[in-house]
Amino acid sequence: MSQREALVFYLLITPWVVGFLSFAFGPILAALGFSFAEYDVIRPPRFVGLANYAAMAGDPLFWQALKVTIGYTFTAVPLGIVASLFLATMLNQKVPALAFFRTVFYLPSVISGVAVSLLWLWLLNPAFGLINWAIYSLFGITGPKWLLSNEWVIPAFVLMSLWGVGGGLIIYLAALQSVPTELYEAASLDGANAWRRFRNVTLAMISPVVLFSFITGVIGSFQIVTQAYVMTGGGPHYASLFYGLYVFQNAFRYFKMGYASSLAWVLFLIVLGLTLLTFKVSSQFVHYQAGGAAR
Amino acid sequence: MSGAQATRRGLALGSRPRRSRRLSFWRSRRTMEAVMRVAATLIVIACSAIIIAPALWMVSTSLKTRPETIIFPPRLLPEAPQWGNYPEALTFLPFARYFRNTATIVLVVMLGDVLSNSVIAYAFARLRAPGRELLFTLVLSTMMVPYQVLMIPQYVLFHRLGWIDTYKPLTVPAWFGSAFLIFLLRQFYRAIPQEMDDAARIDGCGYISTLVRILLPLSKPAISCAAIFSFTYNWNDFLAPLIYINSQDKLTVAVGLSYFTHRYGATPWNLLMAASITTVMPCVLLFFFAQKYFIQGIVISGVKG
Numbered sequence: 001m002s003q004r005e006a007l008v009f010y011l012l013i014t015p016w017v018v019g020f021l022s023f024a025f026g027p028i029l030a031a032l033g034f035s036f037a038e039y040d041v042i043r044p045p046r047f048v049g050l051a052n053y054a055a056m057a058g059d060p061l062f063w064q065a066l067k068v069t070i071g072y073t074f075t076a077v078p079l080g081i082v083a084s085l086f087l088a089t090m091l092n093q094k095v096p097a098l099a100f101f102r103t104v105f106y107l108p109s110v111i112s113g114v115a116v117s118l119l120w121l122w123l124l125n126p127a128f129g130l131i132n133w134a135i136y137s138l139f140g141i142t143g144p145k146w147l148l149s150n151e152w153v154i155p156a157f158v159l160m161s162l163w164g165v166g167g168g169l170i171i172y173l174a175a176l177q178s179v180p181t182e183l184y185e186a187a188s189l190d191g192a193n194a195w196r197r198f199r200n201v202t203l204a205m206i207s208p209v210v211l212f213s214f215i216t217g218v219i220g221s222f223q224i225v226t227q228a229y230v231m232t233g234g235g236p237h238y239a240s241l242f243y244g245l246y247v248f249q250n251a252f253r254y255f256k257m258g259y260a261s262s263l264a265w266v267l268f269l270i271v272l273g274l275t276l277l278t279f280k281v282s283s284q285f286v287h288y289q290a291g292g293a294a295r
Numbered sequence: 296m297s298g299a300q301a302t303r304r305g306l307a308l309g310s311r312p313r314r315s316r317r318l319s320f321w322r323s324r325r326t327m328e329a330v331m332r333v334a335a336t337l338i339v340i341a342c343s344a345i346i347i348a349p350a351l352w353m354v355s356t357s358l359k360t361r362p363e364t365i366i367f368p369p370r371l372l373p374e375a376p377q378w379g380n381y382p383e384a385l386t387f388l389p390f391a392r393y394f395r396n397t398a399t400i401v402l403v404v405m406l407g408d409v410l411s412n413s414v415i416a417y418a419f420a421r422l423r424a425p426g427r428e429l430l431f432t433l434v435l436s437t438m439m440v441p442y443q444v445l446m447i448p449q450y451v452l453f454h455r456l457g458w459i460d461t462y463k464p465l466t467v468p469a470w471f472g473s474a475f476l477i478f479l480l481r482q483f484y485r486a487i488p489q490e491m492d493d494a495a496r497i498d499g500c501g502y503i504s505t506l507v508r509i510l511l512p513l514s515k516p517a518i519s520c521a522a523i524f525s526f527t528y529n530w531n532d533f534l535a536p537l538i539y540i541n542s543q544d545k546l547t548v549a550v551g552l553s554y555f556t557h558r559y560g561a562t563p564w565n566l567l568m569a570a571s572i573t574t575v576m577p578c579v580l581l582f583f584f585a586q587k588y589f590i591q592g593i594v595i596s597g598v599k600g
Binding site for chain 2: 002005006008009010013015016018019021022023024026027028030031032034041066083087090091093095096101102103105106107108110112113114115118119120121122123125127128130133137162165166167170171174203219222223225226229230243244247248251252255257260261263265267268271272275294
């Protein structure tokens, strides 16, 4: 009986096993192989040892891409978490028409991709865009050149990412609603004020969710291509050369598949390292409810 | 509830259960809560106005004349709505064809996603076998692998198979399971009581018929949720069609839209916004009609991770 059950299990997951081997595990190994080769798809790969990795160390654009991506990630992800957590806390104060507001906040997350990039290209237009007009009418000053400026292009991308707070907001709202009210009552009895209650009850209880969204946020922003491809192409002067875009350009514009593979593998290791580091650092802050949150 | 609380509070305060003191305490607390609630509502209204403004601006721009888009300070509403912008924008590039192409891809992918993942997730949720947990960890870990690592070998593979400039690289992998959807559906299945399966088993159902006759009918929200995620993700997907499709007449809406500015000298913002709105409409409508499933899916994938 149990043996039959196991047999059926393996049978049913066979499609996944085939897909895993041919579209994930196989490619990961193949990418590692390509990273030691010179390869343009037309001619067979030529083994070059560690030459690609050595070239990376001396490639100013690699360092630039890393700088841009790290700078963006560690601004956009924390700001996004703070903004969505703040809004979720506000919505959780028995605000009327909750469903309506939730819909409004989530709407931008539905229209992702190229259309959003084009919309923001228009909003950030230095001369006729809505944002510089808002800055002008509120403060009476001329706004920055945003996507055309070396200094403002990354802040512009961060601003655009904040438009998508709705995704995180919905997750945090659900997490907040699942915090047992007894905990707040107990904290009040112990004389905790609103801030202490937020810090020691709310944040502690939802910390696994915050950690999870931090990790997925970091992984996501290291892979950004579409926005940069559509809006700036990595410019001006490589100021928005996101790492994901640089890999894409090497692979499909210059057909330097070997070099692109080594870039991709370094990206993989960075993401892996950051995830493990986050888990390690967070272990003292994150509170897992026994048998609850982990499930 | 407040009675029980008051009693407990009285106990906690110990020897000083003075009624007047307690009343004023409750009164001040209640006023504070009301103030908080009003403040929170105002903040939420202000923030939602900021969030919705770009979307309204998009609609307003799409209905302006071209000169109207480039005046400063901008006019909030067009003088007269230019509905003609829409047909003009949509015939400038063959968008009708792009819509058909994208719909074909998305439907095939959606079907593959739903069929393969509902079965795979069932196995992970319900059937016991040695190595299951390890395999499931493997499923989850593939979500962490950046697309950049996979895209080059996948391209080489599909190139060898002669699949470049066909829809096969976009549709075939969907029939072999996706880590995110396996995870999502497994979470849903696990919320269904095991007793349902056991009862079916006693009535003589095999594993497959338990899935088909018991779990699937109970999982309509889960299946809808998976289908919706599959739809919006693939409708908006840009990179994969950009990599694999070369022929103009095979493009998807996302890629077609990205070519819009390249074709014009200076960007006609009104037409560009009209085209953008049209391309996102299927997702927006789906969201409005199936909001419940969207939210359920996001919550399950985010909170119970």
